[in-house]
Amino acid sequence: MFVSVLQGLSRFLNLALFPLILFFAAWLLYYWHPQLINSMFIRLPWLATISLGIAAIISWLFGRSRLVWLCILLLAVIQPNALSWIHIDGFGLGLHSFMVLMFSWLMLSKDSGFSPRNLSYSILTIITLGLISVYLLPMVSAFQPAQQILLKPSTSWLFSFWPALSQWYTATELLLVMLSGILALVFVIKRPNTSQMTLVISWLSYLLITAYANATVNHLVVSLLAIIITYAVIRDSFAMAFKDELTGVPSRRALMQKVETLGRKYTIVMSDIDHFKKFNDTYGHDVGDEVLKLVASKLSKVTGGGHAFRFGGEEFVIVYPNKIPEQVVPHIEAIRTIIADYDIALRTQPRPAKKPNSKPQKAAKNKIVKVTSSFGVAHRTKLHSDFQSVMKQADIALYEAKKSGRNCVKVAKQKGT
Structure with a gap:
């Protein structure tokens, strides 16, 4: 559990590296030359709006509905007097709560597109959140027993620790922000992807905007968020186009792109899982998919400077730029041995859907199987000299390895230098 949490946080920080660098660079620029930033947004007051519009169109074209709604939400933040609305009593409480609830909903939901049904559901959800924010939460905030039970224990120590919070949030708002923060942390670990990263950073930025209450900073932050939204969509789309969905290694399309960068000296290795069809027929396609993932994860860690790609089915290709077979074979032999020696544990019985009421029986031993390549x-x-010809030679060598009993490495007998 602890390891998976650390892995989720590590992946999130890796995804957030570009946005953090972008924000840091903007902060340095604003710190050293505030007049430059001020004059830029005075001369170009529509810059943040245009940036959000472009980000929204790109998100819509790639089906990222949550990011489209995020752009609309941020567009409301940069409207004239938006910050003053948030900071006044009455309607301000409802508006601030609505913004936090909207961010929470976006972090909790998934991209659903803009079909009439999904669009209607989204609009109904937004209306419901608006009604909760404007009517229900102010009622809870005004209800004294609710304040004593729900609000005071969780917020009083924060107000005493940081008195300035009382200038930005009511007790109800602060409790809502705390719950939303917990939700953001959970989904950072559970869904460490670029869209989730963008939503969490946007949520934190919104809290910064409302606390700082400066129009220039407001437009600067929103403009940066528009860049980050566009970056997230492009990064996700690149991963979909150039990474194999099942195994996570680069796909055949990525291989073709890699070919364009190869020089006059390179070695190609074709790999095939032995008896994979028989393995699938015996244990099922779900187990077969797990084996593909396993082999792909091992091949992706091949040493010697090789780059692994899934070519199709159970076939993989490893590209070694600037290497000859004599330099490559020891590394391939090493990875072949690692795959062949790896024990795959299969459940002899499926895991029960519900916990049995009877006394626990002795656990059935898992069946251990192995695969080779x-x-x-x-x-x-x-x-x-051309890539397709080299691939054909590697395929011939792979066929020789199959004929020689499998689980071995064969080098093509090629003429020429």
Whole structure:
């Protein structure tokens, strides 16, 4: 559990590296040359709006409905007098609560597109959150027993620790922000992806905007968020186009792009899981998919400077730029041994859907199986100078490995240098 939490946080920080650098650079620029930023937004007051519009269109084209709603939400923040509305009593409480609830809803939900049904559901949800913010939460805030039970224990120590909070939030708002923060942390660990990263950073930025209450900072932060939203969509789309969805390694399309960067010297290794069809027929496609993931994870860690790609089915390709077969074979032998020696534990019985009421029985032993892979190696020569020709030679070598009993490495017999 602890390891998975650390992995989720690590992946989130990796995704958030570009936005954090962007914000840090903008902060440095604003700190050293505030007049430059002020003059930029005075001369170009529509910059944040145009940036959000572009980000919203790109998000809509790629089906990122949550990011489209986020752009609309941020567009409301940069409207004239928006900050003064948030900071006044009465309606301000409802508006501030509505913004926090909207961010929470976006972090909690998934991209659903803009079909008539999903659009109607989203609009109904937004209306419901608005009614809760304007009517229900102010009633709770004004109800004395609710304040004593729900608000005081959780917020009084924060107000005493940081008195300035009382200038920005009521007790109800602060409790709502705390709950929303817990939700953000949970989904950072549970869904460490670029869209979730963008939503969490936008939520934190909104809290900064409402606390700082400066129009220039407001427009600067929202403009940066528009760039981050666009970055998130492009990064996700790139991953979908160039990464294999099942195994997570680069796909065949990424391989074709890699080919364009290869010089005159390179080695290609074709790999195939032995008896994979029989394994699938025996244990089922779900187990077969797990084996594909396992083999892909091992191949992605191949040493010697190789780059692994899923070519299709159970076939993988490893590209070694600036290497000859003699330099490559020891690394391929090492990865072949790692795959062959790895024990795969299969459940002899499926996990029960519900916990049995009877006394626990002795756990059934898991069945241990192994898989092996065969490898064919070929390199670019004068006779085989184009990539497709080298691939064909590697495929011939792979066929020889299959004929030789599988679970081995064969180097193509190529003429030329």
